[in-house]
Amino acid sequence: MTPLLAVDAPSLYFRAFHGVPAASALAPDGSPVNAVRGFLDMISTLVKTRRPGRLVCALDNDWRPQWRVDLIASYKTHRLAPAGGEEVPDALVPQVELLLQVLEAVGIAAYGVDGNEADDVLGTLAARSPGPVEVVSGDRDLFQLVDDARGVRLLYVGRGVAKLEDCDEAAVLAKYGVPASGYADFAALRGDPSDGLPGVAGVGEKTAARLIERYGSIDAIVAAAADPASDFAPGVRTKLAAAADYLAVAPKVVRVATDVKLPDVDPTLPAVPRDADRMLELAERWNLASPCRRLVDALAAAAN
Incomplete structure (x- = not known):
């Protein structure tokens, strides 16, 4: 079975947004696309270096599930916006939708599950998918998913994708002193x-x-x-x-949930974009030609 790369999409696109200066990544109409460009480049690097046969980008359909809040009321309260919902930079909100459009055109699976965080999607993928599974995240909670027997590793990107830490059980034990x-x-x-x-x-x-x-x-x-x-x-x-x-x-x-009902989506990583015309349209409209080209090249390299 080819490796599954299970990506914590919010973890990566927040890092891309804060890591790529907005002024250096603008669409022709002046809209910032720094999060999209940075995210696509992260995925390209991961595909090129890890060479997965399968890839899923997990989303936060519910970033603060009520079932967790019912147990601990303070859960993520510091990230609540005054009007409710998650406090997200205004310039990032439209970029997430654009990013999902690009991923759809490429043919990369991206989904969440209502009532659950991206972590819970990743936990279920790690528990149920045939190994090997490489979970990509900057969230420390996902160290709990590492399982040598099932071939589950965490590619921890707390310092960025270029400096990711490839963690097996020995690495978790060495890092925190616990299995x-x-x-x-x-x-x-x-x-x-x-x-x-x-x-x-x-x-x-x-x-x-x-x-x-x-x-x-x-x-x-x-x-x-x-x-x-x-x-x-x-x-x-x-x-x-x-x-x-x-x-x-x-x-x-x-504890990350490992039993959520996942949608029936094929995680196979395409060798070429599923809808090349749509991808080209998005790339030209939003000044994404370079990161899209790098992603296409990475897909081709991983398929060979």
């Missing part, structure tokens, strides 16, 4: 301000890693802390007790 299977509980203990997750007050990354290393999961940690006969450090025991309500729900919020 990939324990990463979600580790992250729940530590907390994550970028997602509005408070973590356990007074428990930092090192303590969280030691607890996961010793006990394996939050359930086992809580059970040991509640046992008067255990040799649990009194200070940490107190901190965990104070966070009991949070710990009861946080793992479910942090």
Whole structure:
């Protein structure tokens, strides 16, 4: 089975938007297309270097699912726009629609699932797709998907695609001191301000890693802390007790769903654009000729 490249599209197009100066990437009418150009170049680089036979761009149909908010009300509240919805730069909003039009013309699968984030689409692809699977994201939560037995790796692009970190289970362990299977509980203990997750007050990354290393999961940690006969450090025991309500729900919020109903879409990476005329039209109208050409060349190279 050819490799599946499962791309966290929002992670990449936000990085492209902030990483490519808008003034250097304008359409003939003056509209910024920096996110589109940067995203297409990232995909071209990934296709050229990873040579996948399959590719899916996962989307946020719901960037802040209600089922997660019901469990932790602070989930992503700092990213809420005053009028509701996600706070997205005005110049990025129309570029996302344009990007999807280009991907459709090329024939690259791109979809989300209602009520779920892109992470949940990626989690389900990683759990259900025949391996190997390479998940591409700058979201640390996706370290939990790494699974050597199933051939699932995370291509972590926190420092950009050019400096991506190709992570297997050994890399996750070396980076955080916990196995990939324990990463979600580790992250729940530590907390994550970028997602509005408070973590356990007074428990930092090192303590969280030691607890996961010793006990394996939050359930086992809580059970040991509640046992008067255990040799649990009194200070940490107190901190965990104070966070009991949070710990009861946080793992479910942090864990990526692996059972969402995915649309029946062929992930096969095309060797040539599906609709070359439409792609050419978009490229000429929006000053995307160079990144589109690079993508076409990458598709051809990957097919050979």
